[in-house]
Amino acid sequence: MKLGILVNEGPYQHQASDTAYQFTKAALAKGHEIFRIFFYNDGVNNGTRLGVPPQDDRNVTKLWSELAAEHDLDLVVCIAAAQRRGILDASEAKRHGKDSSNLAPGFRISGLGQLIEAGIQADRLVVFGD
Amino acid sequence: MSTSMPSEPGEQQENAPAVKKFMYVNRRAPYGTIYALESLEVVLITAAFEQDVSLVFIDDGIYQIKKGQDTGGIGMKNFSPTFRALEGYDVEKLYVEKESLQARGLSEDDLIVPVQVLSREELREFMDQQEVILTF
Numbered sequence: 001m002k003l004g005i006l007v008n009e010g011p012y013q014h015q016a017s018d019t020a021y022q023f024t025k026a027a028l029a030k031g032h033e034i035f036r037i038f039f040y041n042d043g044v045n046n047g048t049r050l051g052v053p054p055q056d057d058r059n060v061t062k063l064w065s066e067l068a069a070e071h072d073l074d075l076v077v078c079i080a081a082a083q084r085r086g087i088l089d090a091s092e093a094k095r096h097g098k099d100s101s102n103l104a105p106g107f108r109i110s111g112l113g114q115l116i117e118a119g120i121q122a123d124r125l126v127v128f129g130d
Numbered sequence: 131m132s133t134s135m136p137s138e139p140g141e142q143q144e145n146a147p148a149v150k151k152f153m154y155v156n157r158r159a160p161y162g163t164i165y166a167l168e169s170l171e172v173v174l175i176t177a178a179f180e181q182d183v184s185l186v187f188i189d190d191g192i193y194q195i196k197k198g199q200d201t202g203g204i205g206m207k208n209f210s211p212t213f214r215a216l217e218g219y220d221v222e223k224l225y226v227e228k229e230s231l232q233a234r235g236l237s238e239d240d241l242i243v244p245v246q247v248l249s250r251e252e253l254r255e256f257m258d259q260q261e262v263i264l265t266f
C-alpha cells in the first residue's frame with residue numbers, strides 16, 4: 001500500500017512524532033511504500049537540527065534524518081507553519097535576512113500543496129497528532 | 131449553497147484529474163491554540179487543488195464560525211471573516227453537528243456562514259464516504 005504520513009505535533013512535548021516514526025518504520029518493514037511524510041502545525045519543529053536532547057534519550061529529529069537517508073524518504077516541512085516557528089533552510093534564512101538556518105538533513109521545506117498531493121496520491125493518509 | 135450529500139466515492143476515470151473527497155473536522159475553539167487557523171489554511175490550499183472539500187464543525191469547533199467575534203482583548207487576529215470568503219473558493223459544503231450546537235445553546239442564526247446541520251449519526255455516515263479526513 002502507498003501511504004502518506006502527516007505529523008502535526010512537535011517532538012518531546014507529544015509522542016505523536018515518535019509514533020509516526022515507529023509506524024513508518026514498521027510499514028517499510030512490511031513492504032509498504034511511503035509516498036511522503038509531511039510535517040504541519042508544531043510538527044515542523046521535528047525539522048530543527050539544533051535540538052540537543054539528553055544523551056540517554058532518543059533524538060527524534062536524528063531518527064527521522066537517518067530513516068530518510070536509509071529509505072530515501074521525502075520529509076517535507078510546511079513552509080507557512082515553519083516560518084512562524086523559526087524553522088528555516090539556508091535559502092529561506094537568506095531571503096528573510098536571518099543570520100542562520102536550522103533545517104535538519106533529509107528534510108526539505110515546501111508548501112501545503114505537498115500535503116494535498118500526498119492525500120491524492122496515497123492510498124491512505126495517516127495522521128499523527130493531538 | 132449546495133446541501134446535497136456527496137455520493138459514494140467513485141472510481142477515477144483514466145487520465146482524469148484526481149479528485150478526492152477531503153473532509154476537515156474542526157473540533158477546537160478558534161483561539162487558544164493554532165489548530166483552527168492552520169486548518170483553514172489547509173482548506174484554502176485544498177480548494178486551490180480543486181478537490182471535493184467538506185468542512186465539519188463539532189464540539190468547540192463551532193465557535194470558529196460564531197458571529198460577533200472580538201479578539202481585541204487577546205491580541206489575536208480575528209480570522210473568522212475568512213470563513214465567509216470560502217464560497218469564493220467553491221468551498222460550500224459546511225456542516226455542523228446538531229448535538230454540539232445544542233449543547234452550546236446556539237442555533238444556525240448565530241453562525242456567520244450558511245451551514246447544513248447534521249445529527250451525529252448523519253455525520254458518521256457522511257464521514258464513511260470520505261477519502262481523506264483531517265482533524266484539527
